[in-house]
Amino acid sequence: MKKIEDHACFGGRQQVWQHDSTSLGVPARFGIYLPPQAAEGRCPVLYWLSGLTCTEQNFISKAGAQQFAAEHGVIIVAPDTSPRGEGVADGEGYDIGLGAGFYVNATQAPWAPHYRMYDYVATELPAIIEAQFPADERRGIFGHSMGGHGALTIALRNPGRYRSVSAFAPIVAPSQVPWGRKVFAAYLGEDREAWARHDAIALVAGDLSERLPLLIDQGDADEFLAEQLRPELLRDAAEAAGHPLTLRLQPGYDHSYYFIASFMGEHVAWHAKALRD
Numbered sequence: 001m002k003k004i005e006d007h008a009c010f011g012g013r014q015q016v017w018q019h020d021s022t023s024l025g026v027p028a029r030f031g032i033y034l035p036p037q038a039a040e041g042r043c044p045v046l047y048w049l050s051g052l053t054c055t056e057q058n059f060i061s062k063a064g065a066q067q068f069a070a071e072h073g074v075i076i077v078a079p080d081t082s083p084r085g086e087g088v089a090d091g092e093g094y095d096i097g098l099g100a101g102f103y104v105n106a107t108q109a110p111w112a113p114h115y116r117m118y119d120y121v122a123t124e125l126p127a128i129i130e131a132q133f134p135a136d137e138r139r140g141i142f143g144h145s146m147g148g149h150g151a152l153t154i155a156l157r158n159p160g161r162y163r164s165v166s167a168f169a170p171i172v173a174p175s176q177v178p179w180g181r182k183v184f185a186a187y188l189g190e191d192r193e194a195w196a197r198h199d200a201i202a203l204v205a206g207d208l209s210e211r212l213p214l215l216i217d218q219g220d221a222d223e224f225l226a227e228q229l230r231p232e233l234l235r236d237a238a239e240a241a242g243h244p245l246t247l248r249l250q251p252g253y254d255h256s257y258y259f260i261a262s263f264m265g266e267h268v269a270w271h272a273k274a275l276r277d
Helices: 056-062 066-072 117-132 145-159 178-188 192-196 200-205 225-229 232-239 257-276
Strands: 001-010 013-020 027-034 042-050 074-077 135-144 164-168 214-219 245-250
Touching: 001 135, 001 145, 013 056, 013 066, 027 056, 027 117, 027 257, 042 117, 042 145, 042 257, 056 074, 066 074, 066 257, 074 117, 117 135, 117 145, 135 145, 135 257, 145 164, 145 200, 145 232, 178 192, 178 225, 178 245, 192 200, 214 225, 214 232, 214 257
Parallel strands: 042 074, 042 135, 135 164, 164 214, 214 245
Antiparallel strands: 001 013, 013 027, 027 074
16 A cells, blocks of 8 residues: 555544555545544544545545544545546546446446445455554444445445444435436446445335434535435335434535535534444
8 A cells, every 4th residue: 555645633644545456456545534542542433435526535625524533533534436547437427437436336338347336435445444554343434425325325235334324415316316327327237126226215115134323414405405315215215114314404505515514523423422332
């Protein structure tokens, strides 16, 4: 692995690392915040998944999470949102291809060789973090928009692997909205069972062995709310399945990192409590 950045921040270190990813088949980058408590022993880890067009930089520079991670003694890891590099396919528009991995394992050409963000986030990255950094096996996961979709589906599909999950303005029903339908058709083909495995609505409605509580914040001034996000669908599915969900509609907030930063402290505290318990 190669260290790309290293900055003092709230008594800890904000770093960016690059490594050769076996899942993606190309070099990948991730940001990691090591709180001051990591100098004394192992800490729990909170994984952040970003949204469309982002890299690891958006979260580490805009979300303001480091001060809360330092307060609670939590490591935060923020990977890139897609594979990048020589031979990696790109698509038409910002919502497919580079910056739009959607946290699935693509099965269709030309995406299949590299677009395996599900394996990268769920398996490869935690193994690296727990082997190379002072991290223990207590894990939480959260994200924004496309990353909120990824956090919800990865947590729901892996019972016992995560102690907490939350999201900001997540795409809760990708099979039913334009962003998800475009990408799922391209990456996964027309196999609707494969789509359902990456759809939070379908997962919540299914026979889950663990009902991990969900925390979601959604701005009511979000320009993507009605067409792409549709949190009411998850609310209805959770009510029908008896799945614990806290859905907070925040008045006046949009889809930006100003929204994320406004509630980041509450999310990190919520995860920290679950990780400690």
